[in-house]
Amino acid sequence: MLGAFLAVAYALPFAVGIYTESVFFDLQWLADFTTVLLNGFMQGGVYAMFGAGLTLIFGVMRIINVAHGETVMLGAYMTWSAFFGLGVDPLLALFLTLPLAFVWGWFVQKVLLNAVVGGPELTPLLMTFGLGLVMIHVVEAIFTTDFRTIPYLPDALRLSENISVGRNRLISFVMATVISCGVYIFLKKHRIGKAIRATAQNADVAMVCGINIFHIYMITSGLAAALAVAGGALVSIQFGFNPETGIFYTLQAFAIIVLGGRGNFIGAMIGGVMLAVMESMISFMVPNGTAMVELAAYGLMIFVLLIRPRGLLGEKTD
Amino acid sequence: MSNGAGEIALSVRDLKKHFGGIKAVDGCSFELPKGRISGLIGPNGSGKTTTFNLLTGVLAADSGSVIYNGENISGLRPYQIFNRGISRTFQITRIYREMTVFENMLSASSMRVSEREARTRAEELMEFVTLTKLRGEYGGNLSYGQQKLLEFARALMTDPDLILLDEPAAGVNRTLLQNLLEHIHYLQEDLGKTILIVEHDMNVIMNHCEKIFVMDYGVKIAEGLPEEIQNNEHVIEAYFGH
Numbered sequence: 019m020l021g022a023f024l025a026v027a028y029a030l031p032f033a034v035g036i037y038t039e040s041v042f043f044d045l046q047w048l049a050d051f052t053t054v055l056l057n058g059f060m061q062g063g064v065y066a067m068f069g070a071g072l073t074l075i076f077g078v079m080r081i082i083n084v085a086h087g088e089t090v091m092l093g094a095y096m097t098w099s100a101f102f103g104l105g106v107d108p109l110l111a112l113f114l115t116l117p118l119a120f121v122w123g124w125f126v127q128k129v130l131l132n133a134v135v136g137g138p139e140l141t142p143l144l145m146t147f148g149l150g151l152v153m154i155h156v157v158e159a160i161f162t163t164d165f166r167t168i169p170y171l172p173d174a175l176r177l178s179e180n181i182s183v184g185r186n187r188l189i190s191f192v193m194a195t196v197i198s199c200g201v202y203i204f205l206k207k208h209r210i211g212k213a214i215r216a217t218a219q220n221a222d223v224a225m226v227c228g229i230n231i232f233h234i235y236m237i238t239s240g241l242a243a244a245l246a247v248a249g250g251a252l253v254s255i256q257f258g259f260n261p262e263t264g265i266f267y268t269l270q271a272f273a274i275i276v277l278g279g280r281g282n283f284i285g286a287m288i289g290g291v292m293l294a295v296m297e298s299m300i301s302f303m304v305p306n307g308t309a310m311v312e313l314a315a316y317g318l319m320i321f322v323l324l325i326r327p328r329g330l331l332g333e334k335t336d
Numbered sequence: 337m338s339n340g341a342g343e344i345a346l347s348v349r350d351l352k353k354h355f356g357g358i359k360a361v362d363g364c365s366f367e368l369p370k371g372r373i374s375g376l377i378g379p380n381g382s383g384k385t386t387t388f389n390l391l392t393g394v395l396a397a398d399s400g401s402v403i404y405n406g407e408n409i410s411g412l413r414p415y416q417i418f419n420r421g422i423s424r425t426f427q428i429t430r431i432y433r434e435m436t437v438f439e440n441m442l443s444a445s446s447m448r449v450s451e452r453e454a455r456t457r458a459e460e461l462m463e464f465v466t467l468t469k470l471r472g473e474y475g476g477n478l479s480y481g482q483q484k485l486l487e488f489a490r491a492l493m494t495d496p497d498l499i500l501l502d503e504p505a506a507g508v509n510r511t512l513l514q515n516l517l518e519h520i521h522y523l524q525e526d527l528g529k530t531i532l533i534v535e536h537d538m539n540v541i542m543n544h545c546e547k548i549f550v551m552d553y554g555v556k557i558a559e560g561l562p563e564e565i566q567n568n569e570h571v572i573e574a575y576f577g578h
Binding site: 209212213215220222224225228 | 418451
């Protein structure tokens with residue numbers, strides 16, 4: 019059912035494009051389409067990474083962190099500050115920003131969320147909603163609401179005469195893939211990673227097996243914040259941002275984890291890439307498509323929730 | 337190995353836990369002899385599993401104390417109690433279904449021991465319960481009996497001194513049960529562990545426990561040797577009525 023729906027969803031931009039005569043199927047159009055798909059795929063790698071952060075928190079604590087996008091936004095400003103304030107390369111700045119992000123996530127969990135985890139679902143939802151607003155206002159107070167950009171490798175890398183990818187997008191994809199794989203391997207192989215997975219599967223059992231789940235929650239939040247800040251760093255070298263852009267990334271992360279399956283790390287990877295490719299297709303083939311991108315993403319989210327609430331790889335009991 | 341004759345492993349004093357108007361445990365007191373296998377029995381709803389949950393910190397007691405090694409552990413969190421040397425299994429197995437047998441084992445290792453030590457211990461215990469061949473199998477793919485063995489082995493990962501087994505015979509075939517009981521006796525006789533078993537299977541309780549505690553309506557109504565319990569009027573009344 020979901021497969022059929024997705025096939026229709028991905029065919030729809032083609033149909034609209036053909037109807038509005040913006041799809042030609044000549045060589046130049048196919049080359050442009052390939053370029054768009056490649057760029058979308060690479061953007062998907064970044065989406066997947068920060069989506070994985072949100073799904074990690076949900077999977078382990080059953081908390082919906084509405085401030086996740088604001089942490090992405092914070093990552094963009096941290097990178098901007100490192101670049102313009104300290105003259106540090108945006109990618110090298112990750113060595114500075116990721117540990118800070120981990121500490122931030124740890125701190126938020128220890129001070130705020132550990133007190134409400136396991137309780138009514140609305141409490142952490144409202145708490146993170148409030149936290150997100152505080153983060154927006156603090157960043158506004160420091161940086162104003164002006165849009166910022168980081169000029170970094172803006173030229174394109176030509177793969178053939180007519181097909182190219184942005185260098186910043188390519189390097190972002192590589193970095194996001196490395197970081198995502200690193201976190202995945204950590205979760206699979208490291209003892210703390212195994213403890214995180216054990217806690218996600220059954221926190222009560224984890225506790226009687228000697229796992230301090232509150233400690234695990236703090237590590238998980240730290241990891242999720244690091245993934246979000248890394249996402250922020252990588253989108254900041256591709257797109258403009260201001261304090262309000264975090265909301266957009268929160269909603270994208272929601273769409274990603276709904277599509278991939280809540281709490282499933284690999285699902286978030288797939289969901290991120292699928293969403294970004296869909297966005298690229300719409301912006302390329304549908305007239306005024308750029309304005310339709312968000313509509314498509316959330317339409318996709320709503321229909322997936324209707325048809326298969328557990329998403330592509332989520333658990334049946336979810 | 338010392339059998340700890342006469343010593344007390346754990347002392348429960350006036351333990352209470354109420355759920356609204358239901359008195360699940362209502363002033364329960366008993367003392368577990370060190371290095372022995374004891375049994376905790378009682379009709380359904382008598383408060384046995386709640387007592388287990390109170391002893392292991394899964395539930396917080398309303399009042400009363402649990403003294404272990406001279407320390408009141410009532411009110412501690414489950415992982416703190418686990419790290420003090422008390423381990424448990426569950427009535428219905430609770431293994432990590434999406435983790436392999438080996439990962440299940442490692443999940444119960446203390447962070448204070450090295451990864452190499454934890455792996456060696458896990459290998460030994462998998463061998464002990466004959467699960468070595470299934471080390472790479474996901475928990476969810478094991479039979480119920482194998483899950484019981486895995487949970488039992490996992491409970492031994494940190495070499496606990498006190499092991500609480502909640503209905504180890506439930507859903508297990510006779511051969512596997514015999515195997516499990518041999519393991520339990522080895523732990524007690526050769527390693528000096530203290531074991532408390534909650535069980536409905538009276539053959540297991542009467543033939544394998546040296547001391548038995550009987551609960552009914554949240555209170556201890558009797559304690560003694562198996563033959564004493566079998567002839568105790570309060571126990572007969574609790575099980576069969578007047």
